[in-house]
Amino acid sequence: MVHRLFPLTLLLLAAAALLTADPPSRVAIRDARVYTVSGPVLEKATVLIKDGLIEAVGENVPIPVGVTVIDGTGLNVYPGLIDALSTWGIAELAAPVPPAGGARGGAQPAPAIPAPATPATPQQPQPRARGPEDRPNTFTWVKAADLVKPSDRRIETARSAGFTTAVTFPRQGILAGHGAVINLAGENGGDMVVDPAVGLYTTLTTGGFANFPGSLMGAMAYLRQIWIDAAYYRAAKEAYAKDPVAIVRPSYDRALEGLLETHRLLIPAFSRVQIERMLRFGAEFKTPFVLYGGQEAFRTADQLKKAGVPVILNVKWPAKERESDPEEIPSLRTLQLRDKAPTTPAVLAAAGVPFAISSEGLDTPKDMLKALKKSIDVGLKPADAIRALTLSAAEIYGVASRLGSIDKGKIANLTVVKGDLFDEKSKVEMVFIDGKKYLPAPEAPAPPRPTGATPAGEAQ
Amino acid sequence: MIALRILLIAAAACGLALAQQTAPQPIVLQNATIHTVTKGTFSGSIVIRNGMIAEVGDKVLAPMGAKIIDLSGKHITPGLIDCHTHIALVSTNEGSVSVSSMVAMRDVIDPEDPAIFRDLAGGTTTANLLHGSANAIGGLNVVIKMRWGSDADGLVMKEAKPGIKFALGENPKRAGQGAQSPFGGNAQTPRYPGTRMGVEDVIREAFLEARQYQASWKDYETRRARGENVLAPRRNMKLDPLVEVLEGKRLVHAHCYRADEILMLLRVAEEFGFKIATLQHALEGYKVAKEIKAHGAGVSTFSDWWSYKIEAYDAIPYNAALLTKKGVLTSLNSDDAGGADVSTRLNTEAAKTIKYGGLSADEALALVTINPARQLGIDQYVGSIEAGKQADIVVYDKDPLSIYSKVEKVFIDGRQYFDRDEDLLARPRREADKKGLLEKEKAAEKADAPQKRRPS
Amino acid sequence: MKQLLLASLFAVVAFAAAPEGGSFLLKNVTVHPVSGPKLDGASVLVLDGKIAEVGAKVTPPKTKIRIIDGKGLHVWPGMINSGSMVGLSEIGSIRETNDTGELGTFVPQLRPIVALNPDSEHIPVVRANGITMTALLPAGAGGGGRGGGNVQMIGGQISLAHLAGWTWEEMEVRRSAGMHLRYPAISPVSFDPMTFSTTRGNYPNSKRQHDQEIQELTSFFDDARSYWTAKKAALPVKTDLKFEALIPVLEGKTPLIAFASHEREIREVIEFADKQQVKLVLAGVRKPGAALETIAKKKIPVILGRTQTGVDEEDDPYDEPYALPAKLYAAGVKFCFATFDAEFARNLPYQASQGVPYGLPYDEALRAVTLNAAEIWGIDKEYGSIEAGKVADLVLTDGDLLEVKTDVKMVFIRGNEADLETRHTRLYKKYLARP
DSSP, rough: OTTTTTHHHHHHHHHHHHOOOOOHHHHEEEEEEEEEEESOOOEEEEEEEETTTTEEEEEEOOOOTTOOEEEOOOEEEEEEEEEEEOOTTTTGGGGGOOOOOOTOOOTSSTTSSSSOOOOOOOOOOOOOOOSSGGGBBBBBBBBHHHHTTOOTHHHHHHHTTTEEEEEEEOSSEEEEEEEEEESSSSSSSSHEEEEEEEEEEEEOOTTTTBBOOOHHHHHHHHEEEEOOOOOHHHHHHHHHHOTTTTTTOOOOOHHHHHHHTTOEEEEESSSSHHHHHHHHHHHTSSSEEEEEEEETTGGOOOHHHTTTEEEEOOOOOOOOTOOTTTOOOOHHHHHHHHGEEEEEEHHHHHOOOOOEEEOTSSSSSSHHHHHHHHHHHHHHHHHHHHHHHHHHHHHHHHEEEEEEEETTTTTTTEEEEEEEEOOOOEEEEEEETTTEEEEEOOOOOOOOOOSSOTTTTTTO | OOHHHHHHHHHHHHHHHHHHHSSSOOOOEEEEEOOOSSOOEEEEEEEEEETTTEESSSSSOTTTTOOOEEEETEEEEEOEEEEEEEBBOOOOOOOOBBBBOOOOGGGGTTTHHHHHHHHHHEEEEEEEEEEOOSSEEEEEEEEEOOOTTOOOOOOOOTTTOOOOEEOOHHHHHHGGGGOOOTSOSSSSSOOOOOOOHHHHHHHHHHHHHHHHHHHHHHHHHHHHHHTTTOOEEEOOOHHHHHHHHHOOEEEEEEEEHHHHHHHHHHHHHHHOOOOOOOEEEEGGGGGGGGHHHHHHEEEEEOOOOOOSSSTTTOOOTHHHHHHHHTTTOEEEEOOOOOSGGGGOHHHHHHHHHHHOOOOOOHHHHHHHTTTHHTTTTTTSSSSSSOOTTTEEEEEEEOTSTTTTTTTEEEETEEEEEHHHHHHHHHHHHHHHHHHHHHHHHHHHHHHOOOOOOOOO | OOOHHHHHHHHHHHHHHHHOOOOEEEEEEEEOOOSSEEEEEEEEEEEETTEEEEEOOOOOOOOOOEEEEETTTTEEEEEEEEEEEEBBBSSSSSSSGGGOOOSSSTTTTTOOOGGGOOTTHHHHHHTTTTTTEEEEEOOOTHHHHHHHHOOOSSSSSEEEEOOOOSSSHHHHEEEEEEEEEOOOOOOOOOEETTTTTEEEOOHHHHHHHHHHHHHHHHHHHHHHHHHHHHTTTTTTOOOOHHHHHHHHHTSSSSSSSEEBBBHHHHHHHHHHHHHHHEEEEEESSSTTTTTHHHHHHHOOOOEOSSSSSSOTTSSTTTTTTHHHHHHHHHHHHHHEEEOOOTTTTGHHHHHHHHGGGGGGHHOOOOHHHTTTHHHTTTOTTTTOOTTTTTTEEEEEESTTTTTTTTOOEEEETTTEOOOOOOOOHHHHHHHHHHO
C-alpha cells in the first residue's frame, strides 16, 4: 500500500538531488601538454574522463557531445601527484614535531643525519614492557584506512599544491600499523581509500632504559622475535584447526593477527650505514620491504639495486640549522652529506633503483616540489622527478594498475598546472580526483606593508 | 692448427696477466726487530703472501715481484687485540631488561666510527665488541678487525667463536636501586635485581629456563622421530644463545669486579655444566687466582684503574702480573666507549705490567696479542708473528713497550690499512675539502638570500 | 703585652707545624737537575730538608748523617701534579667520600687544604710514582665535582700540598696558590651516556645561558672590587669572606686558574682577565686554535690536562692530544701538567712523555712536570729542580722518570724518606703469598 505522501516525498527527493547535483561525470581537457608518464609527453592532447576513470588520452581523441570541455591551451597535465609516505587524512597526526635530534627516543642516532620528524601522537601511558612477549609499542592492528577523514585541513592544502593521493600511515609505535593509499577527496573516509593495506610501518623507536626495547639492537631483536611468534601462531592455529583435541588452543593475539596481514614492510634508513644495516635486516623477514628516508642513498645505489629494494625519499635536504653556532665547523661527513644529498634522486634514477617522494619533515606540500627542483638543478631529469611523484609511487605500493599515469582505465587523478610543475612561479590550476574537479584554495592576501619607517631588522 | 695454438697461448698469457693482477702483490718487511711474542724477538724479515704470513726469519726468501719495505731500525709486533671494547657500535646496552641475550652487537656495528681508524693508528687490529654491563646477562658479541673503509660485514672477523656478555657487581644491579640510577629503572619501577645475590638469581633462573627450553626441543625431536604429529616449540631468541652456552658453543665474557662475585659465577657455571671463557675486568681476580685457574677461565683486565667505584677500591696495578704468575691466561683491555682512548695505547698499557709486577717484555706484549687471541678462540689465526697466521702486523719506530714509540704502519690480512706518513699528507687535503664545501655552502646561502625590499 | 704573648704563641705553634726536614748524603747517582744538564756519578747533600750541595764532589757534612749509595741510579726533582683531587676524593662514585664541588656558584672563600685527608689511600699511591706535590682542586674543570654540588663558576682556592705528612698542616705548601674559575663555554654538544653518543643541542639557548653567566661573573668581580675599594678607603665594611678571598686576585697576587678548553672561551677569558687586570693561568686547554698566538704573546702559562685521552672532534687528527704539548712549546708557551682527578694522578709523568714522540723535546717534557710547574705556581725559589737552597723533594729511579717501565726506588719529601708501601703493594704481597 503506497502512502499518500509518497509522491510528494519522491518529488522532494528529486528536487534535493537536483540541487546537490553531482559534478559532470564526463569531462574533457583539450589541447594541453599531457605527461602520461607511462609513455612519451604528448604536446597537444586531450584527456577524456568518464565516471571517475580515464576514458581516453591522446592527440586525436574525439570529444563526444555533452562533455564538459576544459581548454588546456598553455596548461600542463600530469598524473595526480602522490605523497608516498604521509599522514595526510589522519588529522591527529597533523601537529609537527621538530626532528628528534638526539639519541633519546630517536631511532638510529647518527650525528651527521637528522632524524625524521615523527609527529607527536597522544601517547597512552604504556605499562613497562619486560620483553618481546609484552608486545611493547606495537600497533599492528591499527589501520590508516580506519582513521582517515576528509576533514583533515591538510588535505585541501595538499590538493592546492597539486597532490591528489597520499599513502598515509599511522605513526605511533615500533610497529605502527598499516598504511592505505587514499585519494585526497571524498565524502567520508571510506570513499577516499584506494587500497586499505599497502604496508606495515616500522619505526624502530626505543624507550631508553625505561622500557624494552631500549636500544636499536633491542628493537631489531624484537622484530625478529615477533616475526617468529607470528609464524608460530599461524602454524599453531592451523594445527589446532586440524586437530582441536590434541593441540592446545592458541591464545588470540591481535598483534600477531595484524602482523600476519603484512605483505610489505616500511623500514627507516637514512645514512649509508643505516641503509646497509636495514638491507641486511629487512631481508631476514622474507617479505617485500621498502626503505624510507634514504638521504645518503647516493652512496648505496648499487646495494639497493642489487637487493631490489625501493626507497621512499625524505626530501627535507639536510642543511645548516638556522640558528647554529657561528664558530662551529661541521664535520666533513656532515658537509659532504649536505652537499650531495640532493643528488640522491638522480643517482638512484641512473642506477635503476625505484624511488618515490615523501612529505615527511616538510612545512608544506609545495616544499616537495621545491626540493625536487633542487635535485633537478644538480642533474635529476625532470621526467624522472615526475615519475617519482606518480608512477613509481604507485608501483612501489602495488597500485600501478589504478594510479600513477594517464592511461585509459586508470583512476582519473590529474594535476593541471599553468607552467612547469617544478617552476616556483607556476600555479596549480586544478586537480581531478576520481574524475571530480577541485580548484586550489584561494591564497590568503598578503598583509599590507607599513608605510614610512623601515621595518626593524631590515638591512640598510 | 697454428692459429689455434697461438690463440691458446695468447689466452693463457692473458689469464696469467689477469691472475697476477687480481692476486695481491707479496710484501717483504725487511730488517726489523721482530717481536714474535711466541717465538722470541730477533732481527729479521717477514714475507706476506695472500694476506698471510708466509715466512718469518732472520733471512727470508723474497718472492718474485714482491714489494720490499726496508724497516731497518724499526720494530714489528703482531696486531694488538683489544678483548673488551664498545667502539664502532650504535647501541651499547639493552638496559631495560636483566636478560637481553636476544640482542646482538652484530646488528649495530657502525663501520664509519672514527674510533676504528684511531685504534688502527694505535696498533690495535682486532677487537671484541661487547654489550655493555647494564645487565646480568647481556647480548651477543662480535669480533671485528679494524679494516677501515669496509662496511659492517667487511669488519667482522668471521673466524671468531661466538660469545655473549654477562655482568656482575654494581652495574647490573644499579637499576634495581631506584631513582639514583643513570642506568634507568626509576623509583616507580626498579628493575630486578638490586643486590649481588639477585644477580646470581637472575643468571640461575635464566639458565634453568634455558635448560627447560633445551629439553622441550629434545623432546620434540624425539617425538617427531617417532612419527608423532607434534608442534615444534616456539623459537625463543633469548634462550637460543643460552642453550649454546650450555652446549659449549658460545663463549661467556663476564664483566666482574669483586672476588666473591667471581667465585659465584664460576660455581654457577659449574652447576650448569659450562665454563666461563673470560672474566672481564675482574679487578679482584688476583684474590681468587687459584679458583680461576682451576676452573679454566681467562681474565681480561685494566692496567691500573682503581677507586672510581667501591668495587674497584681493592684493584691493584699488579693484577695482570699476579694472575699471570699464578698461571691464569690474562689479557689487558680498554673498555673504551664513546670514542677510542685506551685502545689506542694498548702497548704502553701492557708496559705497565713490567713496572707493576715485573713481567718480562714478551709476557707484557702477550697480554695484548696472543693471550686475548686465545681467549677469543682466534689464536690459530692471529696474536703472534708466525708463518701460517694472518698478516696482522704493526710497525713501530721504537721499542713497542716504550712510551716514546709511534705506530708507523699497520697491516691487516696483509693489506696496509694505516701509514702515518700518508695520514699526515692527507690532513691538509681534508682541510681543503672542508674549506671548499664550506665556501660552496656560503655562496649558495648568499644566492638564496631574499632580496631586501624598501617599503614604498 | 697580652697580645704580644699571644702573637709569639701563634708564631711558635706555626713554626712547630712545619715538619722537620731530613738529612742525608746521596752518593753515586746520575743527577737530573732540570735547571741544568745532567750530572753522571754525582752526589746530593741534603741537610735539614734542604738541598745543600749538588755535584761530582760534595763537601762531607760535619755531623754524622745517613749515607745512601745510589748505585748508579737516577735522581730527579719530585714531580708536581698541577691539579688533582688526591686526598679530597676517595671513591669517585660515592658522594660521601668526595669533598670537591661545593654548593653555590661563587665560593672563592673555600680552601681545599682543610679537607685533605692525610690518610687517603691515594696519597701513597701517587707518591710511589715520584709525585711529591699536588695542587688541590676545589672543583672540576666543568665546575661541579664529586661532592654533588651544582656547577660552580668560582669553586674555591687552589692549595698546594706535599704528598706526605701527619696532618694537612704538615702537608701544606701553599694554602692559596690560585683561584679556580670555570669560564663559561657555549657548548651545545651534549653526551648521552645511554647510547654513548653526542648530540648537538640548542645554540641560542646555550648562548643565552653563557651570556647570563658572564654577566653574573662580571657583577661578582665588580662587587668584590667595590668592597676592596671601600676597605682601602678605610670605610666601614662588614667583613665578607667571599670578597676577602678575591682581594689577592684583584691585587694581581693570586692568579686566576681559568678552565677554558676551546678557542672561543680562551679568547674570552683572556679579555676578561685583561679587563679585570688580574693574573691569568689557563687550565685544561685542548683546542686553542687561533688563540694560541695570544696566549704566547701575553705569556699566559697553561696547565695541560692529560695527553693520554681520546680525540675530541670527528675530524681531528688521531694524534691531536699527543701533539698539543709540542704545539704549545713551538709557540713559546710555558706549560705544566695536571691529571684533574684522583684515580689517574700517578700517571702524571706519562702525560708529559706521551708528547715526546709527537714533537715535544724530552727536556721540555721533564721540565713541564717539575720546574715549569714550580714557576707557574710561584714556588720555584724552593721547588722544581735539584739546586742548592731548594727543598729536598727528590725521586730515585732505576731509569727514565718519564718512561712507563721505570721503577721508583726512593722518594724524599723535605728530605724525609717517604714510605713507598701502598694499599696496592700490600694487597699484592698478601695475595702473592696466598697458598
